[in-house]
Amino acid sequence: MYYRMIGAALIALATALLTGPRLIRYLKKLHFGQTIYELGPSHQQKQGTPVMGGLMMAAGILLGSLICHPAEWDGIWDFVFPLLAVAFLSMAVGFADDYIKAIKKRHDGLSPWQKIAGQVVVSLGFSLYCYFSPRVGSAIRIPFTAAEWDLGIFYIPVMTLLVIFIVNSSNLQDGLDGLLGTVTAVSSSAWAVICLLITVLPALGGAGSTTYGAATIGAFALAMAGACVGFLRFNRYPAKTFMGDTGSMLLGGGTAAIALLLRQPLLLALIFFTPIMSSASVIIQRYYYKLTHGKRIFLMSPIHHHFEKKGYSETQIVSMYAGITLLLSLIAVISVCASK
Amino acid sequence: MYYRMIGAALIALATALLTGPRLIRYLKKLHFGQTIYELGPSHQQKQGTPVMGGLMMAAGILLGSLICHPAEWDGIWDFVFPLLAVAFLSMAVGFADDYIKAIKKRHDGLSPWQKIAGQVVVSLGFSLYCYFSPRVGSAIRIPFTAAEWDLGIFYIPVMTLLVIFIVNSSNLQDGLDGLLGTVTAVSSSAWAVICLLITVLPALGGAGSTTYGAATIGAFALAMAGACVGFLRFNRYPAKTFMGDTGSMLLGGGTAAIALLLRQPLLLALIFFTPIMSSASVIIQRYYYKLTHGKRIFLMSPIHHHFEKKGYSETQIVSMYAGITLLLSLIAVISVCASK
Numbered sequence: 001m002y003y004r005m006i007g008a009a010l011i012a013l014a015t016a017l018l019t020g021p022r023l024i025r026y027l028k029k030l031h032f033g034q035t036i037y038e039l040g041p042s043h044q045q046k047q048g049t050p051v052m053g054g055l056m057m058a059a060g061i062l063l064g065s066l067i068c069h070p071a072e073w074d075g076i077w078d079f080v081f082p083l084l085a086v087a088f089l090s091m092a093v094g095f096a097d098d099y100i101k102a103i104k105k106r107h108d109g110l111s112p113w114q115k116i117a118g119q120v121v122v123s124l125g126f127s128l129y130c131y132f133s134p135r136v137g138s139a140i141r142i143p144f145t146a147a148e149w150d151l152g153i154f155y156i157p158v159m160t161l162l163v164i165f166i167v168n169s170s171n172l173q174d175g176l177d178g179l180l181g182t183v184t185a186v187s188s189s190a191w192a193v194i195c196l197l198i199t200v201l202p203a204l205g206g207a208g209s210t211t212y213g214a215a216t217i218g219a220f221a222l223a224m225a226g227a228c229v230g231f232l233r234f235n236r237y238p239a240k241t242f243m244g245d246t247g248s249m250l251l252g253g254g255t256a257a258i259a260l261l262l263r264q265p266l267l268l269a270l271i272f273f274t275p276i277m278s279s280a281s282v283i284i285q286r287y288y289y290k291l292t293h294g295k296r297i298f299l300m301s302p303i304h305h306h307f308e309k310k311g312y313s314e315t316q317i318v319s320m321y322a323g324i325t326l327l328l329s330l331i332a333v334i335s336v337c338a339s340k
Numbered sequence: 341m342y343y344r345m346i347g348a349a350l351i352a353l354a355t356a357l358l359t360g361p362r363l364i365r366y367l368k369k370l371h372f373g374q375t376i377y378e379l380g381p382s383h384q385q386k387q388g389t390p391v392m393g394g395l396m397m398a399a400g401i402l403l404g405s406l407i408c409h410p411a412e413w414d415g416i417w418d419f420v421f422p423l424l425a426v427a428f429l430s431m432a433v434g435f436a437d438d439y440i441k442a443i444k445k446r447h448d449g450l451s452p453w454q455k456i457a458g459q460v461v462v463s464l465g466f467s468l469y470c471y472f473s474p475r476v477g478s479a480i481r482i483p484f485t486a487a488e489w490d491l492g493i494f495y496i497p498v499m500t501l502l503v504i505f506i507v508n509s510s511n512l513q514d515g516l517d518g519l520l521g522t523v524t525a526v527s528s529s530a531w532a533v534i535c536l537l538i539t540v541l542p543a544l545g546g547a548g549s550t551t552y553g554a555a556t557i558g559a560f561a562l563a564m565a566g567a568c569v570g571f572l573r574f575n576r577y578p579a580k581t582f583m584g585d586t587g588s589m590l591l592g593g594g595t596a597a598i599a600l601l602l603r604q605p606l607l608l609a610l611i612f613f614t615p616i617m618s619s620a621s622v623i624i625q626r627y628y629y630k631l632t633h634g635k636r637i638f639l640m641s642p643i644h645h646h647f648e649k650k651g652y653s654e655t656q657i658v659s660m661y662a663g664i665t666l667l668l669s670l671i672a673v674i675s676v677c678a679s680k
Binding site for chain 2: 002005009010013144178182185186189193196197201204222225232233236237315316318319320322323326327329330334335337338
């Protein structure tokens with residue numbers, strides 16, 4: 001079981017590293033250069049970097065978690081399939097967007113309503129699945145305690161909105177070389193560690209937890225971490241490829257799926273703090289702008305562009321976000337231990 | 341107990357962040373600019389960056405682990421005191437070296453023999469302490485199993501050499517902006533997670549483990565992680581300060597002390613792989629040079645300079661080392677779970 005978890009991480013890493021160069025060459029050949037979002041500060045030189053590099057992570061996560069999941073046969077349906085479904089269907093929405101932008105060269109991609117419609121289908125479907133699954137149910141855990149909070153029927157709309165929010169937060173944070181990849185490498189590792197804790201002591205995961213269930217989710221989280229580290233080989237500053245909406249929605253969907261299956265969505269506030277902060281900064285900026293009739297609270301949103309305008313380099317911001325994610329992830333891990 | 345562990349990380353972080361600017365100003369005023377090691381590739385512009393910034397980590401680790409250790413009164417002597425003693429006495433050797441270089445402006449610092457003599461005293465003393473301590477003893481754990489390997493009296497010389505090797509590996513890796521700080525932030529987090537696992541399930545740590553003992557070592561590891569993240573605020577590329585031998589020997593000593601007290605020195609091969617690789621590359625380079633009468637296997641050693649000469653930027657190398665450390669740390673954490 002534990003060796004399989006290691007296998008998942010290493011297979012995902014190797015897949016991303018091995019498919020990377022070929023994928024990048026292929027994407028370049030198709031003239032898949034991204035049209036850089038015009039409002040980004042001084043990123044004009046990034047024109048021409050192929051987008052949709054996230055596909056190498058998708059390949060890694062798929063192979064790693066399919067070959068090496070430690071689930072019994074029924075566990076595949078309980079855990080492996082839902083995780084992959086949410087991650088890859090979320091990715092499909094992003095992929096459609098990237099495809100229209102890069103191939104059809106239409107800057108606007110999918111319309112916002114098309115995107116949201118796609119995301120609603122995925123996240124509503126997944127919330128319904130969790131609600132009715134005997135392994136998950138409508139109760140969520142309260143960090144630092146052994147208590148659970150049963151949301152009842154409200155679980156469905158709340159979690160639907162949460163999954164959409166997380167996927168879009170992930171998407172919004174993907175704006176600097178290596179940023180989301182680094183943050184998700186750390187956050188996925190944190191989820192993996194939480195799964196390991198539940199594996200060795202199922203009581204930490206609450207009544208519905210099983211050793212194999214937690215190990216299976218953990219193998220998926222490890223595959224995500226391995227895929228991110230592999231992808232960073234090509235995405236760290238200066239990036240040879242971007243993950244695109246393809247990649248950011250894959251990672252956001254995968255992260256949300258892990259959190260919900262573990263009944264720990266509240267831990268997203270710690271482990272996925274920086275992507276949520278990215279979303280929050282966009283929302284705050286927009287409302288502040290409306291309220292004050294034209295003033296801005298940040299120099300630019302999402303907030304990583306604010307830091308860029310303040311004079312921090314891309315690599316400095318990535319390092320800062322990674323450090324924040326690391327410490328908050330440790331607190332999240334401790335919160336699970338404290339629920340004993 | 342768990343809240344104290346969080347406190348240790350946050351106090352260490354806050355201490356490093358708050359003392360940082362003042363310390364840097366003070367060090368600059370004393371003209372503590374480091375003379376850059378002449379063989380480093382194109383780092384001449386780093387001349388004048390104040391060294392001994394590691395002191396802010398020292399302050400953070402000291403305050404964090406003293407204020408927030410979760411040990412009972414006797415645990416202070418069993419764990420808190422030995423951890424701090426090894427870390428700070430190792431640091432003292434590095435500090436003496438930095439002091440001679442920076443204040444007395446003698447490029448060579450302590451003589452190699454003076455350094456080694458100081459390190460032998462510290463590591464021999466600590467190995468003797470572990471050997472005679474009822475909480476540690478002469479047996480070390482074999483990763484992935486519940487087995488222990490009793491080294492008997494050989495524990496003392498082997499661990500003495502190991503501690504010296506780890507401290508010097510840490511020292512050798514400290515050659516690029518943010519490199520050792522980032523790697524140690526991750527590796528310390530891994531130690532903290534291992535301590536958390538033993539805290540929730542003492543069987544994972546073997547017969548001598550206690551909940552409070554593991555939590556106390558964990559609080560120290562969390563203080564190290566917090567201090568590293570805080571320090572990186574000032575050390576990430578482009579660095580405003582270097583940690584110096586002061587900092588690198590502090591981190592090396594602290595890491596070695598954690599590993600020995602947990603009876604998991606073999607896990608250093610995974611968690612502290614990249615610093616060990618730095619040492620190994622220096623040794624390999626030297627012997628290859630002697631054997632071949634003048635040929636080099638790496639363009640330059642330690643190996644991070646080899647990568648620099650190969651055209652990778654400092655931030656790329658830091659990111660790569662961090663990714664390797666993250667994945668190997670996860671494997672180390674899994675190995676502890678697998679010992680159940």
